[in-house]
Amino acid sequence: MESVTAVHHFQMDMSFWVAITIFVVALILIVSEKIHKTIVAICGASLMLVLKIVDQQQAFHLEEYGVDWNVIFLLVGMMVIINLMRPTGIFEYMAIRSAKLAKGEPFRILIIFAVITAVLSALLDNVTTVLLIAPVTLLIADALQVDAIPFLIVEALSSNIGGTATLIGDPPNIMIASKANLNFLDFVVHLGPVVLVIMLVFLLIIKIIFGRRLQTKEALKQRILSMDELDAIKDVKMVKKSLFVLALVLTGFILHGALHYEPATVALFGAGLLLLISGTKEPEQALAEVEWPVVFFFIGLFIMVGGLVKVGFISMMSTEVLGLTEGNLFQTSMLILWFSAVASAVVDNIPYVATMNPLVIDMARELWPELSGNDLLHHKDLLPIWWSLALGACLGGNGSPIGASANVIVVGMAEKAGCRISFMRFVAYGAPITFVTVFIAMIYIWLRYYAFY
Amino acid sequence: MRVKEIMEPVTSNWLRPEQTLYDAICTMRKTKWEENSVNGMVVLEHGIQLVGIVTIKDIVKAIVPSYLDDNIGGFTWDGMFEERAEKVGEMLVRDIMTGELITAKPDDMVIHCADQMLDNQVQRLPVVDDTGKVLGIIRLRDVYLAMTTIVCKVSE
Numbered sequence: 283m284e285s286v287t288a289v290h291h292f293q294m295d296m297s298f299w300v301a302i303t304i305f306v307v308a309l310i311l312i313v314s315e316k317i318h319k320t321i322v323a324i325c326g327a328s329l330m331l332v333l334k335i336v337d338q339q340q341a342f343h344l345e346e347y348g349v350d351w352n353v354i355f356l357l358v359g360m361m362v363i364i365n366l367m368r369p370t371g372i373f374e375y376m377a378i379r380s381a382k383l384a385k386g387e388p389f390r391i392l393i394i395f396a397v398i399t400a401v402l403s404a405l406l407d408n409v410t411t412v413l414l415i416a417p418v419t420l421l422i423a424d425a426l427q428v429d430a431i432p433f434l435i436v437e438a439l440s441s442n443i444g445g446t447a448t449l450i451g452d453p454p455n456i457m458i459a460s461k462a463n464l465n466f467l468d469f470v471v472h473l474g475p476v477v478l479v480i481m482l483v484f485l486l487i488i489k490i491i492f493g494r495r496l497q498t499k500e501a502l503k504q505r506i507l508s509m510d511e512l513d514a515i516k517d518v519k520m521v522k523k524s525l526f527v528l529a530l531v532l533t534g535f536i537l538h539g540a541l542h543y544e545p546a547t548v549a550l551f552g553a554g555l556l557l558l559i560s561g562t563k564e565p566e567q568a569l570a571e572v573e574w575p576v577v578f579f580f581i582g583l584f585i586m587v588g589g590l591v592k593v594g595f596i597s598m599m600s601t602e603v604l605g606l607t608e609g610n611l612f613q614t615s616m617l618i619l620w621f622s623a624v625a626s627a628v629v630d631n632i633p634y635v636a637t638m639n640p641l642v643i644d645m646a647r648e649l650w651p652e653l654s655g656n657d658l659l660h661h662k663d664l665l666p667i668w669w670s671l672a673l674g675a676c677l678g679g680n681g682s683p684i685g686a687s688a689n690v691i692v693v694g695m696a697e698k699a700g701c702r703i704s705f706m707r708f709v710a711y712g713a714p715i716t717f718v719t720v721f722i723a724m725i726y727i728w729l730r731y732y733a734f735y
Numbered sequence: 736m737r738v739k740e741i742m743e744p745v746t747s748n749w750l751r752p753e754q755t756l757y758d759a760i761c762t763m764r765k766t767k768w769e770e771n772s773v774n775g776m777v778v779l780e781h782g783i784q785l786v787g788i789v790t791i792k793d794i795v796k797a798i799v800p801s802y803l804d805d806n807i808g809g810f811t812w813d814g815m816f817e818e819r820a821e822k823v824g825e826m827l828v829r830d831i832m833t834g835e836l837i838t839a840k841p842d843d844m845v846i847h848c849a850d851q852m853l854d855n856q857v858q859r860l861p862v863v864d865d866t867g868k869v870l871g872i873i874r875l876r877d878v879y880l881a882m883t884t885i886v887c888k889v890s891e
Contacts, residue, residue: 371806378810417802421810424800424818505812513809698801700826 301335301589308586313629320575323582330589347588349581352460352546358572359549360450364410365568366556367524374514377418386503388428388496392436393485395419399437400444400481404451408441408688416695425505426498430701435711436488438692439680443484446676447477449545450535454635454675461639462659462668465539472669476726480719520560527556587636600644611663612732615670616724622674623720627681635675642667666731673723681716683708738848739841741881742862742871743768749779750828752786757824759789777861777869778832785861785869787832797823797831838863841870849878
């Protein structure tokens with residue numbers, strides 16, 4: 283994939299201010315939650331088109347100014363696969379089985395569920411993972427008569443940590459991978475180790491906080507032990523088919539760099555194959571359950587950010603950032619890591635990363651004007667910046683209940699089940715964990731990319 | 736036939752949104768209409784303003800946890816019903832009531848009312864006058880009883 287280079291000839295004219303106004307107003311509306319974020323994004327994008335900040339040809343067909351279809355089709359493909367897998371009950375089977383392996387001991391269940399959530403989040407998207415694990419968690423907490431809230435918060439945090447490890451784990455990574463032309467293994471190799479360390483430290487912290495607090499009676503543990511996890515499986519044939527396709531898709535992701543496929547190709551192939559072998563005659567449901575609001579949120583944002591790129595606002599900002607750190611790339615990395623963490627805790631990390639991606643590319647162009655394509659995107663001094671952005675944006679999501687979609691879902695499901703997680707209660711766990719995890723990420727980036735060069 | 740002729744008048748038989756379900760369930764059990772204990776009551780704020788309605792269906796719904804979806808519906812245990820029932824008692828009327836109601840007017844035709852209940856799949860409608868004051872509640876069962884008096888008179 284060659285990124286299309288556009289000629290920059292802009293000045294701070296009318297369209298410059300119009301584009302910024304549209305974007306800022308949209309951002310305020312998204313944060314205020316007065317209007318649904320998808321509606322805001324679609325309206326903002328259409329305004330960019332109507333006011334001719336970007337024209338439709340650019341918005342639909344130029345990656346630089348418009349929709350990144352890699353991201354869109356990767357999301358849609360994975361969502362279709364999950365929609366077909368969910369009703370089989372395989373995930374609930376895993377959860378109940380592991381709760382039994384933990385012998386109904388609440389603290390062990392907490393740890394095991396944290397690990398399962400992290401691993402699943404690395405392979406599926408975070409929202410799906412928590413949608414699968416939270417109901418089982420509420421059930422088990424009820425059975426054991428323990429407070430479900432620590433479990434739910436730990437799962438939300440784990441899903442964001444686990445999702446950081448892979449290209450498909452978290453939307454920021456999907457977006458970064460596409461823009462920076464990084465493959466699945468790049469993410470595993472560069473982010474995997476630090477996520478492993480972060481997860482271990484996180485589990486240690488959980489042990490210190492909850493190790494003694496979670497207790498239950500022997501009789502209640504029997505409730506868990508007497509459950510038959512096989513009851514969860516609704517369709518054994520479909521379980522086999524979907525596990526086969528999932529394995530194929532994961533293999534595809536691992537090899538996509540070597541085979542020169544985009545991740546979206548792999549996901550779409552998997553979606554098509556599973557639809558075919560599922561034998562369903564009515565694909566409506568699997569397709570209708572794709573989270574279209576999320577997909578259109580991405581589409582709208584890409585076009586809005588495209589407007590900002592086109593009027594030159596993004597390259598102006600990238601010059602500012604480089605000025606701020608005086609071109610020192612270690613400082614730039616650190617700035618991006620911490621700024622991303624804070625920004626992602628406060629606003630949705632999707633618009634944030636959508637804006638930062640072109641900014642990083644612009645920065646690279648300014649630093650190495652003679653390079654282009656992968657020579658530019660994968661410049662050894664630029665890579666740590668991409669990883670800082672990914673780590674900051676993904677881990678920062680843990681900072682508040684609105685920092686990541688998984689958190690929003692968990693809080694919503696908990697409330698529906700009658701255990702309200704207040705904003706501050708989430709922050710009380712989330713903010714310190716975010717600080718510790720980003721701190722570890724900082725040490726990692728310094729050690730791996732700067733200390734010995 | 737008009738609604739006001741067959742409705743159950745609302746006098747003291749109503750609930751407050753901040754009441755616990757423990758209170759509400761016991762009140763409903765004690766309140767009788769046409770010799771049966773009632774299956775639903777209006778919820779009034781400050782004793783005047785209609786904010787919702789609570790029926791036994793809403794209460795039974797509250798006992799089934801929201802997380803019991805298709806895949807884990809089978810994972811229950813002995814004693815779950817009793818534990819949940821106690822938990823439900825601690826919930827508030829506000830948490831389970833149905834808001835945004837369809838209402839009837841005292842002078843509405845009963846047949847129009849019946850049509851509305853069927854169309855909206857509800858068993859009862861609060862009867863409200865033009866000033867918004869709740870006068871009564873009309874139930875599907877009241878409509879049926881009114882029918883029986885006509886039908887049975889003819890056949891006898």
